[in-house]
Amino acid sequence: MSNWSGGGLPLIAIGYVLFVCVGYSLSDLNIKVLIEALLLKNIFIGTLVAVSLSYVTNGFICLIAFLFLPQLKFSQIKPALPYAVVWFIAMVLLFGCFGIIGPLFGNIVQSSRGIMAVILGIVIARVSDTDLEQKLAKPVLIRRIIAAGFITGAVVLYACAEKLS
Numbered sequence: 001m002s003n004w005s006g007g008g009l010p011l012i013a014i015g016y017v018l019f020v021c022v023g024y025s026l027s028d029l030n031i032k033v034l035i036e037a038l039l040l041k042n043i044f045i046g047t048l049v050a051v052s053l054s055y056v057t058n059g060f061i062c063l064i065a066f067l068f069l070p071q072l073k074f075s076q077i078k079p080a081l082p083y084a085v086v087w088f089i090a091m092v093l094l095f096g097c098f099g100i101i102g103p104l105f106g107n108i109v110q111s112s113r114g115i116m117a118v119i120l121g122i123v124i125a126r127v128s129d130t131d132l133e134q135k136l137a138k139p140v141l142i143r144r145i146i147a148a149g150f151i152t153g154a155v156v157l158y159a160c161a162e163k164l165s
Helices: 011-037 043-066 074-101 103-110 113-127 138-164
Strands: none
Touching (some): 011 043, 011 074, 011 103, 043 074, 074 103, 103 138
């Protein structure tokens, strides 16, 4: 609902999206397993170790892949460094969230960023002339706001149900 802007998705694209969703879901479920398997008393240290293990492994695989790209220069990778630092911090916070409240409720809470994303998209589209966000037609904008509201409502309902049980 939030991303539909008039065109349909090809069947192959839907298959890719479903495959990615399954991969992310399995990854999220295993975050809590990894943090618990470390058997560290401090959740903060356990989170840092879990994130570091995950991303050091990914980094090692990427370094091996870079060996097969002889034309690659550091100047080509340098613009990604600020993004990588912010991403790493975000992953520490996400892993910590999953370690404390679990992957199911953590994903539900994470989904509440929908309204913030819609608002930021509107602001970026209005104040910038970059290609980061396209200007949206009013019906698409309204659908996105409604979808974000539904997501936030689902978060509230789940949180209330958790408190009652």
